[in-house]
Structures are given as C-alpha cells and as structure tokens.
Amino acid sequence: MLSFEDEDCGVLRVTSDYPELTFMQEGHKTSVSHLMTFNDHIFFIAPVIVKNEVDWRLPVFDCGRHLITFDGAALLLNEL
Numbered sequence: 001m002l003s004f005e006d007e008d009c010g011v012l013r014v015t016s017d018y019p020e021l022t023f024m025q026e027g028h029k030t031s032v033s034h035l036m037t038f039n040d041h042i043f044f045i046a047p048v049i050v051k052n053e054v055d056w057r058l059p060v061f062d063c064g065r066h067l068i069t070f071d072g073a074a075l076l077l078n079e080l
Contacts, residue, residue, distance in 0.1 A: 008045050015041045044074035
C-alpha cells in the first residue's frame with residue numbers, strides 16, 4: 001500500500017520506520033499488516049525489472065513499480 005520511489009531501492013530498511021506499511025490483497029487490508037508491526041522486520045525494495053532474475057524460492061511481493069521482500073529474503077536480495 002505504501003508507495004516507494006526509485007531512490008528508496010537498494011537500502012535495507014526496518015518496518016518500525018514505516019508504521020503506515022499496509023499489506024493489501026484484493027482491495028482489503030490483510031492480517032499480515034498487523035503482524036509485521038509487532039516486531040521489527042527488515043525489508044528491501046528493488047525495481048520490478050529484477051523480478052525475472054530473482055529465484056522463484058524467494059518470497060517477493062509486487063509493490064507497484066517495485067518489489068519488496070522481508071527478513072532473510074531481504075538480506076539475500078540485497079546481496080544480489
């Protein structure tokens with residue numbers, strides 16, 4: 001739900017810095033949104049053009065013109 005800019009890509013971030021981060025599915029806020037605010041989670045934003053280069057086993061989420069991934073997957077995508 002949160003909109004990111006191209007300059008937000010390539011840096012590890014933490015969810016506590018983005019309390020408005022919301023996960024939507026089919027137009028509705030999901031319960032994952034609430035769970036992600038309980039503890040700090042790291043996340044990584046990448047441009048959507050890298051989607052074909054990301055291993056299918058990494059859980060990445062579409063976020064408009066960007067991909068977003070969390071925790072261990074964020075660390076792996078950051079290294080790629």
